[in-house]
Amino acid sequence: MTITTTSGCNSNKLENETVTCCSSEVENEQFNNASLLNDKLEFRVHGMDCPSCAVTIEKGLSGLENIQEAKVNYNTAKLQVVGNNTLSLDSVENQVQKLGFKIERLNQIKNYRTYDVVGMDCGSCAKSIEKHLSKIPAVNNVDVSFSTGRMKVEHENSVDDIVSEVSKLGFKATLLTDSNKSTETMKSKKGSGYSLIALSGMLIALGFIISYSGIPPIIPIILYAMAIVISGYKPVKSAYYAIKSRSLDMNVLMSAAAIGAALIGEWFEGATVVWLFSLGTTLQNSSMEKTRNSIRDLMDLAPSKAWIKFGSELIQKPVENVLMNEVIVIKPGDRIPLDGEIVQGETSINQAPITGESIPVDKKVGDTVYAGTINESGSIEVKVTKLVADTTIAKIIHLVEEAQEQKAPTEAFIDKFASIYTPIVFILALLVIVVPPVFNFGTWGEWVYRGLALLVVACPCALVISTPVTIVSAIGNAAKHGVLVKGGSFLEKAGVISAIAFDKTGTLTEGKPNVSDIKAFTKSEKELLSIALTLEEYSTHPIAKSIVEFVKNKEIESKNATLFKNIVGKGVQATINGEIYYAGNLKLFEDMNISLDHIRDKVQMMHNQGKTVVIIGTSSEIMGVISVADTVRSTTIQAVSGLKKVGINQVVMLTGDNEGTAKMISKETRVDRYFAELLPEDKVSAIKQLQNEGHQVAMVGDGINDAPALATSDLGIAMGGAGTDTAMETADIVLMADNLEKLPYTIKLSRKSLAIIKQNIWFSLIIKFAALILIFPGWLTLWMAVLSDTGAAIIVILNSLRLLKKE
Numbered sequence: 067m068t069i070t071t072t073s074g075c076n077s078n079k080l081e082n083e084t085v086t087c088c089s090s091e092v093e094n095e096q097f098n099n100a101s102l103l104n105d106k107l108e109f110r111v112h113g114m115d116c117p118s119c120a121v122t123i124e125k126g127l128s129g130l131e132n133i134q135e136a137k138v139n140y141n142t143a144k145l146q147v148v149g150n151n152t153l154s155l156d157s158v159e160n161q162v163q164k165l166g167f168k169i170e171r172l173n174q175i176k177n178y179r180t181y182d183v184v185g186m187d188c189g190s191c192a193k194s195i196e197k198h199l200s201k202i203p204a205v206n207n208v209d210v211s212f213s214t215g216r217m218k219v220e221h222e223n224s225v226d227d228i229v230s231e232v233s234k235l236g237f238k239a240t241l242l243t244d245s246n247k248s249t250e251t252m253k254s255k256k257g258s259g260y261s262l263i264a265l266s267g268m269l270i271a272l273g274f275i276i277s278y279s280g281i282p283p284i285i286p287i288i289l290y291a292m293a294i295v296i297s298g299y300k301p302v303k304s305a306y307y308a309i310k311s312r313s314l315d316m317n318v319l320m321s322a323a324a325i326g327a328a329l330i331g332e333w334f335e336g337a338t339v340v341w342l343f344s345l346g347t348t349l350q351n352s353s354m355e356k357t358r359n360s361i362r363d364l365m366d367l368a369p370s371k372a373w374i375k376f377g378s379e380l381i382q383k384p385v386e387n388v389l390m391n392e393v394i395v396i397k398p399g400d401r402i403p404l405d406g407e408i409v410q411g412e413t414s415i416n417q418a419p420i421t422g423e424s425i426p427v428d429k430k431v432g433d434t435v436y437a438g439t440i441n442e443s444g445s446i447e448v449k450v451t452k453l454v455a456d457t458t459i460a461k462i463i464h465l466v467e468e469a470q471e472q473k474a475p476t477e478a479f480i481d482k483f484a485s486i487y488t489p490i491v492f493i494l495a496l497l498v499i500v501v502p503p504v505f506n507f508g509t510w511g512e513w514v515y516r517g518l519a520l521l522v523v524a525c526p527c528a529l530v531i532s533t534p535v536t537i538v539s540a541i542g543n544a545a546k547h548g549v550l551v552k553g554g555s556f557l558e559k560a561g562v563i564s565a566i567a568f569d570k571t572g573t574l575t576e577g578k579p580n581v582s583d584i585k586a587f588t589k590s591e592k593e594l595l596s597i598a599l600t601l602e603e604y605s606t607h608p609i610a611k612s613i614v615e616f617v618k619n620k621e622i623e624s625k626n627a628t629l630f631k632n633i634v635g636k637g638v639q640a641t642i643n644g645e646i647y648y649a650g651n652l653k654l655f656e657d658m659n660i661s662l663d664h665i666r667d668k669v670q671m672m673h674n675q676g677k678t679v680v681i682i683g684t685s686s687e688i689m690g691v692i693s694v695a696d697t698v699r700s701t702t703i704q705a706v707s708g709l710k711k712v713g714i715n716q717v718v719m720l721t722g723d724n725e726g727t728a729k730m731i732s733k734e735t736r737v738d739r740y741f742a743e744l745l746p747e748d749k750v751s752a753i754k755q756l757q758n759e760g761h762q763v764a765m766v767g768d769g770i771n772d773a774p775a776l777a778t779s780d781l782g783i784a785m786g787g788a789g790t791d792t793a794m795e796t797a798d799i800v801l802m803a804d805n806l807e808k809l810p811y812t813i814k815l816s817r818k819s820l821a822i823i824k825q826n827i828w829f830s831l832i833i834k835f836a837a838l839i840l841i842f843p844g845w846l847t848l849w850m851a852v853l854s855d856t857g858a859a860i861i862v863i864l865n866s867l868r869l870l871k872k873e
Contacts, residue, residue, distance in 0.1 A: 110145075111167055112169070120138035123138045127162070145162070181242060182215060183195065185236060185238055186210075205221045235307045267341055269293040269337075272289055273287075273289035273290050297340040298324055301324075302317075305317040305321040319524055332848070336848075338848070343852055346852070346860060347856065367438035368459050369385065369400070395447055396448060398443055399440070404448075404450050405457045405458055406435055406449050407449050411444050411447060412431070413445075414429070416440040419440075419459065420439055437457040480529060496517065498513060498516055499514050499518075522851035527858075528829070531862050533827075535866040536822050542870065547808060548803050549802065552797070557819055563763070563813065564716065565718060566809075568737070570731060574698060575699060575731070576699055579608055579696055580612055582694065587665075587689060588689050591690075595617045596623065598682050605638055613692060633654060637681075648683055649680055673726070676724075678694045679692075701805040705805075712817070713817075716761060720775070721741070721742055721743075722744050723742060723743070750775055754778060762781075784797030815869070818869065
């Protein structure tokens with residue numbers, strides 16, 4: 067077999083990107099100037115506070131000419147409009163605005179680019195970048211996430227312009243492409259940062275020594291000034307542009323403190339302030355990168371190239387260029403580059419990157435494999451079923467990144483608190499500087515110094531970091547363990563859940579029938595199973611299939627038979643050795659007037675246990691019975707036990723089965739209570755009942771059939787997300803593996819996260835208030851103020867990083 071290697075042409079790629087960009091702009095212009103051409107367009111509606119608002123919008127739009135249809139879904143906040151070719155899009159927007167609402171076009175093409183930003187040490191840095199870029203006319207929209215270190219910008223100017231503007235604030239922005247993960251940027255930034263800190267630190271130490279050696283004071287002052295310039299250049303530059311953007315961030319406060327200290331002659335204090343600040347922010351950046359890398363590591367799981375089978379040759383090419391239905395070859399020990407279906411070979415696959423399962427899963431022809439998983443043993447050929455952007459691992463990365471960018475309720479509250487707290491303390495610092503000396507309560511130098519210390523304390527850096535770092539760490543850890551948490555709000559909800567309701571079929575149980583009992587009366591068990599196989603082999607009924615699979619696994623052969631016949635609603639029949647044999651329910655044999663007294667009680671008992679009974683016999687005798695039942699998952703009992711250990715008060719089973727079956731399954735699974743004979747709407751009522759009892763309720767289902775109950779519950783949890791796109795899209799939390807073993811871990815992780823968030827918040831507040839109290843007696847020095855802020859931030863980050871190692 068010949069092996070050749072090809073690589074994508076960069077010039078072609080660049081050309082393609084340029085064409086795409088231009089085409090996007092043309093499409094945008096066409097879209098903005100277009101009319102509705104008998105097509106359905108979607109909008110997002112902002113400002114609806116009740117379903118009657120949706121009705122108001124529908125009626126308002128229906129009054130416009132040339133509107134064929136207008137529908138508003140209050141739950142999803144979406145507006146769908148269908149009109150003819152004389153209706154302007156602007157008229158739709160104007161009409162909705164007149165009604166008091168705002169809309170945005172969901173199908174409008176936007177030229178967004180994503181950048182990696184290095185150097186942000188707290189949430190205020192992200193806000194400063196947003197405010198600065200928002201003032202540039204060529205920038206239409208900008209969103210900066212401190213948690214992920216990413217910036218999304220919709221802009222019309224060049225990438226270099228954006229990078230340059232961000233650098234003015236003291237940060238390094240790098241455009242993210244498929245081949246660029248910004249790792250080299252991070253390494254170079256780290257190296258230069260530490261070397262400058264070391265240099266300024268040596269200058270301060272040298273100046274301090276010289277100041278006690280009798281050398282003229284001007285020499286140590288020069289050394290201190292050099293240290294201030296080296297360590298303070300970045301924060302002062304960032305502060306300048308932050309002030310222009312009307313933003314009060316840590317750079318503004320620290321720069322004011324350092325410059326003020328120098329102006330009142332406290333050169334050593336000023337130099338120490340900027341040095342400690344630079345060291346603290348560098349350490350914070352380094353620590354934050356560990357949390358951000360928890361997701362970047364996922365990105366590196368799938369190989370960038372794949373071996374394609376092309377006739378008798380193997381051709382290597384980038385995964386971006388692999389097409390649907392192409393056959394890729396994966397050797398033992400290699401990672402699988404794309405999702406697909408095995409068409410040749412057998413192997414064991416380590417699916418831990420996707421599902422968190424530690425034990426490899428056996429795979430054969432027809433089975434699905436996922437990008438990023440590891441081929442443990444045999445060589446396999448896989449037909450590609452999903453392109454690189456649509457693979458399961460790509461969706462996980464996308465959803466986790468989105469989740470990390472969403473603010474949890476606690477984080478949103480802290481941000482709002484900080485936005486009010488910082489300017490108040492800033493004004494208070496100015497009053498401390500001015501008021502006391504004016505009224506002769508001390509010297510100007512004394513109160514200016516205290517005011518500068520208050521400026522440093524004013525930045526709530528540790529407080530603002532306390533929540534997002536914890537949430538990013540927890541979500542990243544969960545993703546590595548096969549649990550997809552869709553946002554910080556859901557992580558917080560999981561931490562307060564007190565009751566969990568499970569759908570029975572397919573969740574607590576396997577969801578497919580299996581043979582559970584065999585009772586032979588007039589024949590041997592082997593003979594009975596052989597007859598059963600013969601009768602059921604031609605049936606397509608799920609119960610018949612389960613019996614056939616069971617018997618074949620025992621390597622029992624069927625008999626020669628003729629005249630197969632399906633008896634609707636009762637069973638099947640076939641002729642074996644000239645005699646007619648039957649397999650079916652009680653009704654089938656009752657109609658043949660066969661005595662069933664000796665087996666009726668046994669059959670009824672099996673029915674009460676939730677089992678389906680198949681009777682095997684002839685028109686003259688009953689040979690035996692085979693019962694089939696949905697079996698409990700092997701992980702269910704362990705999962706239920708684990709949930710009780712982590713403090714879940716109520717573990718509940720919801721099922722449409724009869725009372726007897728529900729009672730038996732509930733005993734076997736050891737749930738606390740059950741609700742039986744439920745229709746889908748009854749499951750909603752059961753959830754509401756638990757909520758009325760004072761519980762925060764999570765619902766665990768498959769994400770599709772249990773949609774109403776999942777929507778009603780406080781937290782929706784879906785199973786088997788690796789094989790179900792719908793589950794990944796609809797649930798709040800997705801267990802990627804098709805079992806429950808990760809559920810207790812998820813609850814424990816959530817509760818640990820809440821505990822760490824509280825620890826961080828209280829620690830930050832106590833340190834801050836302690837520093838504020840020490841200012842007024844004059845006990846708090848400037849360098850102590852810096853330590854109280856940057857030191858507390860570092861401790862908060864390190865405390866949050868513990869979640870990355872949680873098993």
